[in-house]
Amino acid sequence: MRIDGDTEVIAHLGYPTHSFKAPLIYNPYFAAAGINALVVPMACRTEDFATVLPALFRMDNVRGALVTMPHKVSVLRLLDATTPAVQIAGACNAVKRLPDGTLLGDQFDGEGFVRGVRGKGFDPRGKRALVVGCGGVGCAIATSLAATQPAAMALHDLRADMADGLARRLQQHYPQVEVTTGSKDPAGFDLVVNCTPLGMQAGDPLPFDVERLGAGTFVGEVVLSQAMTPLLQAAQARGCRVQVGTDMLFEMIPAYLEFFGLPATTPARLRELATLDA
């Protein structure tokens, strides 16, 4: 990896940054592929984001921004244009400057999640899915799941208005999907996804009652700080198939690379090069 005066920057904005995984995946790939770009972690607090994001995009060599918690939703009001995926999810993970100087936001987290479960032989079409946690990543995953034509979806968030708002947006765009809110009981679902941050910190409670999980349920996780979170361990112990957070991560990255106008590669190649465990 050689950083010089021609290096382009993708700012990775979130808070806190300590569990950031993207720099450990993108940068070894950029180095191996001879792409003179760099994902740079930037620890930006909630109250500073509206100042920081536009300032970064004033720089010629800032090619884009990866946006993560706690900014995935608040970034929307700083953008000039958004894709339908962002509008439905109400959350955005990636920003780039268009040739006319305006800022476009998109998101591929949900797509990464769906690609991952499909790759494991689970097709959400016609199934019943529960999404627990309706912040940025929950909205993204629910949006991509809705596009797969599941039979029914349930959404839960401690902030009930977050779940209800997402349900309304989903039903507008996917009226054929039954969407309910208010419960996080996983009984009777084919797919349950933890989209809360619970599991990032040691001692976190489980995000829902695993005793109510059926053995046939597929359980997905978005927490990246460890592969087999306590939730996934408990689910696996009950016989469930699981998807770890990094699977979603590796699946989504080719889509982000393409969005930023950089040469892409396969999830497998990205995983081979990544230094997550270094």
Next chain:
Amino acid sequence: MRIDGDTEVIAHLGYPTHSFKAPLIYNPYFAAAGINALVVPMACRTEDFATVLPALFRMDNVRGALVTMPHKVSVLRLLDATTPAVQIAGACNAVKRLPDGTLLGDQFDGEGFVRGVRGKGFDPRGKRALVVGCGGVGCAIATSLAATQPAAMALHDLRADMADGLARRLQQHYPQVEVTTGSKDPAGFDLVVNCTPLGMQAGDPLPFDVERLGAGTFVGEVVLSQAMTPLLQAAQARGCRVQVGTDMLFEMIPAYLEFFGLPATTPARLRELATLDA
């Protein structure tokens, strides 16, 4: 080099960035020494600097900023505190956030230049020095030279007020040094330094009339885009000793590392690790 969520950033702000050398020196050293920090080039235009600098320092993991052309002078009004070196030079190259959140500016370019010529056996004390170009780096070098107690100094800039302003500040602090302005004739000087950007671009005119250089004159250069600039080649052809821009650069870096609170090393070790010619 492993960039992760704990990596600290030193933003390298200037425009254009293509000839930036600091990333090629600091980053290989950080990698070799196991220091989790990164110098990141940021192409910031003049009109954006007052927005960008404070925004960057809102980020927790931005440890500091290296400031280069065209911002070395304009940065002053964005700082809460400056060192005497900055106040006299009227130019600043490095900014850090103090524990109370305020921004402190310092500069070590001039110190790097003086360390370099001393290392080559030239002691400016009691000598006559001409500084051509009184922008940020010219002010810095003149300030550090004045502190060595030369017999006389001459300053020149196409913008006469830049040279006159620097002369006034130097005379306030170093009344024993004779300071004149208005001429860039190098005849009769022991030390002549090009502190203009002339030499960065192919086809640039020489910054002063080399035909008037005495063979005993020591000629210094600040241009970094090539080692032996046309000026230094012409000076060497006349028998002058010379100092290339990168000598100043390697000499100053230990002082900047210390300023940022990072472990320092020798100029020789930095040069060994640097990838300037890669």
